[in-house]
Amino acid sequence: MNNCINQMRTLRYKITIRPETDGTYTVIVPSLPGCLTFGDTIEEALEMAKEAIEAYIESLAARGIDIPVEEDQIEATITVEANA
Structure with a gap:
């Protein structure tokens, strides 16, 4: 008998949405390496992205790998001036 009980938790992940030249949108989840997806609209x-994150987490859990969380992260934006 398995004594390990999986608890349902609410996890939050920051994403980056990048508009592409073809009019679609790419979504990247920095805390989950390799987790990215796209849609024809921002809503899609x-x-x-939600589906990709859920599948990524399920895959990690099925392999017994710790699920990354962002609770200890600090988010900041830095503005610089550059000749670019």
């Missing part, structure tokens, strides 16, 4: 891209 967000829905696809």
